[in-house]
Amino acid sequence: MINDGQIYFEDVELGDEIGPLEKVASDEGVIDFCTLWGNPVPNRFTSEEEAAKANLPGPIVPGVMSMSLMAQLITDWAGPDGLKDLDVVFRQPVPHNKPLIITGTINDTRQEDGENIVQCDVLMTGTAGERYIIGTAVVSLPSRS
Amino acid sequence: MYFDLHCHSVSSDDSRATVEQYLKWIQVLRKRGYTVDGIVLTEHRKFDFDKDYSQLADDYGVIVLKGSELDTRFGHFLVYNVTQSLASDIDFGDVRMDARELMQASQHHGALAIPAHPGRFGIGLVDFMDAGETFTDVKIVEQLNGGGRPGENERADELCEAYGYLGTGASDAHLASHVCTCMTKFGMDISNEGELVLALLSGDFSPVKLEETSTA
Secondary structure, X not given: OOOOOOOOHHHOOOOOEEEEEEXXXXXXXXXXXXXXXXXXXXXXXXXXXXXXXOOOOOOEOOHHHHHHHHHHHHHHHHOOXXXXXXXXXXXXXXXXXXXXXXXXXXXXXEEEOOEEEEEEEEEEEOOOOOXXXXXXXXXXXXXXX | OEEEEEEOOOOOOOOOOOHHHHHHHHHHHHHOOOOOOEEEEEEEOOOOOOOOOHHHHHHHOOEEEEEEEEEEOOEEEEEEOOOHHHHHHOOOOOOOOOHHHHHHHHHHOOOEXXXXXXXXXXXXXXXXXXXXXXXXXXXXXXXXXXXXXXXXXXXXXXXXXXXXXXXXXXXXXXXXXHOOOEEEEEOOOOOOHHHHHHHHHHOOEEEEEHHHHOOO
């Protein structure tokens, strides 16, 4: 299928699965992310008290951080330039310090404006089946020809 | 016949699947040996009178029916065979409507409203019944929901057992690859929304998981 580490459009079939990628967003990782992001701490992402003020069960993982974890599933698979769009729906708060299982399923392939487009469902779940985030990714892959 | 009685297309704000993507995915399921005859699009808080999926349905050989999933103050309800007259009587966007009024209006207009995911924690019918609410018109509930968290379908099982309710199955899909994970098996043919209601009222149906439809 691959001889140079690159996946090609011709290698892909509907129903193919991507991942799983398992990640944990630790307390320290979220603080580091907020600091880099320019979101002053403490905030609802890092502090029990601030989270309670926002009626959250505890500090949650920032949405953009969760999206970056989901994007990694795709860029690890397709390469750094392949991801064209990631559109997600946040269904439950994403907790700190718990395994986050990220998976993808290819549900469409097409050629569009000269590009080889692959569309994937992407999902972030917990180990007990909690669906934290659902969405779709649009990926452009090179052709063998 | 096997129907997925509850799925959402991009017409619902929280879905990311087009109808065509669902139909393409059903071809993948069929290739894998599973049986799927149709789906019902149950969009949130609306009914798409203007949408016609008959050409797509023909192209892919899948029956595509339309319904609604409405919010009420007693949880979500799936409505089948929605008519203009029902939509004139009921404000589909009213998230505080009384589910009992919805069920009665549906019956009056030839439609059928049943509780969706009754075991869902916090917003399922089970919690409202536990709080003392009564629903004499409920005879059928969505017993098997593909989007349920652990424990929720079990609560629906217990509800059906305790009250003698009949149960449907459905995926509650919001992504293409989730459609038809759970379905309802019917003993009679269904080709439109009116026949779907008749089939439900006949009682000749049961909830099934996708794996149970395998012909392999």
